[in-house]
Amino acid sequence: MARNYFPEVKGKIKYGGPDSKDPLTFKWYRAKRKVGGKTMEEHLKFAVCYWHTFKGTGADPFGGGVYERPWDQADTPMGVAEDTVQAAFEFFKKLGVPYWCFHDRDIAPEGDSIRESAKNLDAIVQIAKKKQKETGVKLLWGTANVFSHARYVHGAGTNPDPLVFAHAAAQIRRAIDATITLGGRGYVFWGGREGYVSLINTNMKQEREQLAALLTMARDYGRKSGFKGTFFIEPKPKEPSTHQYDFDSATCLGFLTEFDLLDDFALNVEANHATLATHTFEHELLTASNAGKLGSLDINRGDMTVGWDTDQFAMDLKECTQAMLIILNQRGLRHGGLNFDAKVRRSSFDTVDLFHAHIGGMDTFARALLIADRMKRDGALSDFIKDRYKGYRSGIGRKILSGKTSLPALEAYATKNGEPEKISGRQEMLENILNDYVHSTKIV
Ligand code: XLS
Ligand code: NI
Ligand code: NI
Numbered sequence: 001m002a003r004n005y006f007p008e009v010k011g012k013i014k015y016g017g018p019d020s021k022d023p024l025t026f027k028w029y030r031a032k033r034k035v036g037g038k039t040m041e042e043h044l045k046f047a048v049c050y051w052h053t054f055k056g057t058g059a060d061p062f063g064g065g066v067y068e069r070p071w072d073q074a075d076t077p078m079g080v081a082e083d084t085v086q087a088a089f090e091f092f093k094k095l096g097v098p099y100w101c102f103h104d105r106d107i108a109p110e111g112d113s114i115r116e117s118a119k120n121l122d123a124i125v126q127i128a129k130k131k132q133k134e135t136g137v138k139l140l141w142g143t144a145n146v147f148s149h150a151r152y153v154h155g156a157g158t159n160p161d162p163l164v165f166a167h168a169a170a171q172i173r174r175a176i177d178a179t180i181t182l183g184g185r186g187y188v189f190w191g192g193r194e195g196y197v198s199l200i201n202t203n204m205k206q207e208r209e210q211l212a213a214l215l216t217m218a219r220d221y222g223r224k225s226g227f228k229g230t231f232f233i234e235p236k237p238k239e240p241s242t243h244q245y246d247f248d249s250a251t252c253l254g255f256l257t258e259f260d261l262l263d264d265f266a267l268n269v270e271a272n273h274a275t276l277a278t279h280t281f282e283h284e285l286l287t288a289s290n291a292g293k294l295g296s297l298d299i300n301r302g303d304m305t306v307g308w309d310t311d312q313f314a315m316d317l318k319e320c321t322q323a324m325l326i327i328l329n330q331r332g333l334r335h336g337g338l339n340f341d342a343k344v345r346r347s348s349f350d351t352v353d354l355f356h357a358h359i360g361g362m363d364t365f366a367r368a369l370l371i372a373d374r375m376k377r378d379g380a381l382s383d384f385i386k387d388r389y390k391g392y393r394s395g396i397g398r399k400i401l402s403g404k405t406s407l408p409a410l411e412a413y414a415t416k417n418g419e420p421e422k423i424s425g426r427q428e429m430l431e432n433i434l435n436d437y438v439h440s441t442k443i444v
Contacts, residue, residue: 005070005087008352009094013359024355029366031096035373038332043324043369045337046362047099047140048092049298050106052311052343053354054084060346067349077109081124089131095358099140101188101339104175105148114167118174125178132182140186140337141232141268141296142179144171147192147240155193157214158207158245165210169217176222179229185335186296187222188268189215190234195241208245212259219264230335231261232268232295235284237277239309248277249287256293266295270341271319272302272309282322289330296336297323299361313342313361318438320368321375328369328376338365370443380433384426 009024016025031041057065071087074080085107092100104117108124111117132138146156146168154160156168179187194211196202219231233256237247246252249267256262267288274284288294299314314320327333340361344353375381391397396413399405405413437443 003083003086005090006094006351006355009355012094012096013355024352024359026359026366027363028370029359029362035369036328036377040366040369041098043327043332044362044365045099045140045333046097046365047101047337047339048088048095048097048358049339049341050088050100050102052341053091053358054088055106056343058346058349063346066346069351078120078123081108081120082127085124085127085131089128089135089137091354092137093135095355095362097137097358097362099138099185099337099339101140101142103143103145104171104178105145110149114170117171121174121178125181129182139179139182139184140339141188141229142175142182142184143188143190144168144175145192146171152193155191155195155207155241157191157211158194158196159210160203165214169214172214172218173221176218176225176227180222180225180227185229185337186232186268187218187227187229188232188234188296189218190236190268191244191246193241194246195238195244197242208255211245212255212261215261215265216259219261223264230295231265232336233265234268234270234273234298235277236270236273236309239276248274248279249284253288253291253293262293266293266336268296268298268336268339269294270298270300271314271323272300272311272341273298275302275304276307276309281319282326285323285326289326292330294326294330294333294336296333297327297338298341299323299338299365300340300342311341311343313340313344313357314364315360317364317368317371318434320364321371321434321438324365324368324372325375328372367443371437371440374443375437380437381430384430388423388425 014025015030016022016027018027020027029040031039033040035043054069054071056067058067059065071083072080074083088100104121107128108120111120146152151164151167152159157165159165176187191211196204196207222231233246233252235246235248235252236244238244245255249269252267256265269284269288271281274281285294300311301314301316301319303310303312340358342357342361344357392401396405
């Protein structure tokens with residue numbers, strides 16, 4: 001019989017309702033609850049991330065690992081990998097999430113050669129495939145870790161050495177194969193070290209071209225191999241590189257346009273990366289969504305008092321509500337979902353802490369979904385915004401947007417109509433409205 005890695009949680013986490021006092025129940029998330037024609041599960045498409053949840057150790061720059069996971073105790077790296085898959089699927093099932101996400105090196109250890117690494121990966125993928133079938137849990141996206149190994153110290157695709165580029169290509173090829181085998185909806189590129197520390201030793205122009213070449217080859221290989229999902233780029237401004245080429249949503253959209261990759265790619269937007277770029281999460285989501293390119297979300301949060309990627313679990317109801325509004329307004333995420341790219345704190349080392357963390361994140365987003373749905377139906381902020389721009393729906397405004405006027409014609413119009421009336425932006429009133437929705441106790 002399979003080992004029980006989470007004995008503190010007997011069966012599946014249940015819905016207890018907003019008044020439940022049991023911390024191991026959901027207060028808001030009820031998978032099958034309908035919200036505007038779709039279930040919560042279909043709206044939110046939660047995915048547990050393998051790296052932080054099962055392979056995180058709690059290490060920080062000042063001390064090593066502290067977690068001592070029961071699935072990390074086998075004698076060989078492959079033994080550990082096999083135990084981890086068992087533990088992971090037990091966790092997914094008990095938590096009741098529909099999806100998971102991985103990097104190649106999270107699920108299988110790197111071997112002594114490219115061949116051995118590929119063999120290790122394939123062996124674990126076969127086990128994961130069986131577990132997926134057994135549990136019904138699906139793969140949201142896969143990716144390759146081409147930033148941790150020492151060979152990637154100067155980047156993967158952007159490395160000055162083409163042999164390193166070739167190693168990255170080999171890894172990405174196999175990670176795409178694994179994603180296809182597991183039926184992944186998406187394939188992610190987060191360019192950990194695809195950037196630079198200093199320009200005095202960097203050919204920035206060529207590095208960006210190299211990165212484009214890698215993405216183009218990956219796209220072509222994936223499509224040729226039958227991958228029907230979406231390729232995602234995950235923007236991040238810095239860390240580990242000082243300056244990253246995928247700085248934010250706008251930068252990534254520009255990159256995809258410049259190198260003709262827009263058709264196959266969309267963005268996977270992460271909350272903490274948004275704040276590192278000194279944007280809000282909503283800004284990044286909306287920038288991607290406006291371009292029709294908001295594909296998936298890495299849900300977490302940063303700590304506004306520090307300048308690095310703390311990857312804490314999403315807990316800010318107002319921020320999550322605004323995120324859900326953007327998702328509802330674009331009618332959902334096609335191949336993407338909400339991936340918990342988040343980790344428990346170093347001091348939260350018990351396995352039960354993993355449940356508390358995910359339950360909190362799922363409840364926050366479930367509640368945010370209910371609030372956003374109500375706000376959308378009420379036209380809470382959108383009616384105001386619509387009205388604010390009404391001048392562009394007819395007359396001269398419409399001519400401006402449709403390119404049917406000119407500077408001299410506008411000069412004549414302004415001359416004739418005189419000074420415009422000053423109209424308040426009503427920010428405080430709208431903040432009050434948002435607060436009322438977010439803190440309403442009536443939305444159950
Ligand atoms: C790191 C990134 C990473 C990606 C996947 O900051 O968020 O976890 O999501 O490579
Ligand atoms: Ni991420
Ligand atoms: Ni991150």
